[in-house]
Amino acid sequence: MRWWLTSLVLPLLLGGCFQDSTPQPSDFLPLDYRVSFQAVRNCRPVPDHGLVYARVLANPVAAVPYTAGSYPLPAGSVVVAEQHAEASCASLNGFYLMAKEKPGYDTAGADWRWQRLDLHQRVLEDGRVQACSGCHAKPPCSDYLCSPP
Numbered sequence: 434m435r436w437w438l439t440s441l442v443l444p445l446l447l448g449g450c451f452q453d454s455t456p457q458p459s460d461f462l463p464l465d466y467r468v469s470f471q472a473v474r475n476c477r478p479v480p481d482h483g484l485v486y487a488r489v490l491a492n493p494v495a496a497v498p499y500t501a502g503s504y505p506l507p508a509g510s511v512v513v514a515e516q517h518a519e520a521s522c523a524s525l526n527g528f529y530l531m532a533k534e535k536p537g538y539d540t541a542g543a544d545w546r547w548q549r550l551d552l553h554q555r556v557l558e559d560g561r562v563q564a565c566s567g568c569h570a571k572p573p574c575s576d577y578l579c580s581p582p
Contacts, residue, residue, distance in 0.1 A: 456555035459548055461511045461532040470513065471496040474580050476522035479514070481568060481579075482529065487514040488522045489580050495533070504576035505543060508535050512578065527551055529565070531577065542566045545577050 463469060473496055474489035491499045495510030506512075510533040516526050528550035538544045539561050547562040569577040 456551065456557055458554050459528075459530060459550055459556050461530055461546075461548065462513055462528065462550065462554055464554060466490065466492075466513065469493065470511075473499045473512075474582050476517065476520065477580075478520070479516075479580070482514075482516065484518075485526075486517045486520055486522055487529075487580070488517070489514050499578070500582045502575070502581065504578070506533050506576055506578070508533050508544065514580070525552060528554065531565075531569075539566075542570075543577055545569075 458464070467490070470490040470492050472488060473491045474487075476486050476488045479485055479487045490513050492509075492511040495506050495512055498504070498506050498510070499512065510531075512531045514529045515522065516528060517524060518526055528548075530548040530550060532546045532548070534544045534546050536544055538546065542561060545566065546560060547558070547565040548556050549558040549562070551557055566577065569579055573579065
């Protein structure tokens with residue numbers, strides 16, 4: 434009888450010790466982002482991100498200033514680069530995302546928050562990602578944006 438009780442109770446006790454490590458969706462990129470975001474740059478090769486092509490979209494806060502080259506972008510701006518393996522940008526394989534936080538989030542990095550997302554929009558990297566901000570701080574980038582319209 435004791436083994437039966439242990440077999441029921443032990444999994445319940447251990448279940449609370451392990452956390453789900455599945456990446457979570459981005460808070461900045463709605464699943465239906467193509468409905469509310471505007472394409473601000475067509476599909477082009479992006480050699481600095483590896484052998485990929487990217488199409489860039491921006492949320493309503495960022496779209497007009499981005500296309501006008503009016504930098505810096507305001508807080509609340511979200512810019513996402515869809516990553517593709519080929520020049521037609523027909524097969525999505527991930528995302529790079531920049532979200533402009535409120536002033537003070539990261540003054541050295543112009544308050545940008547960086548995310549790398551998988552194909553399903555789940556966050557693989559998040560925050561003050563030095564690999565991103567380090568490259569995006571260099572010319573010809575403006576306000577850490579390196580892909581003009």
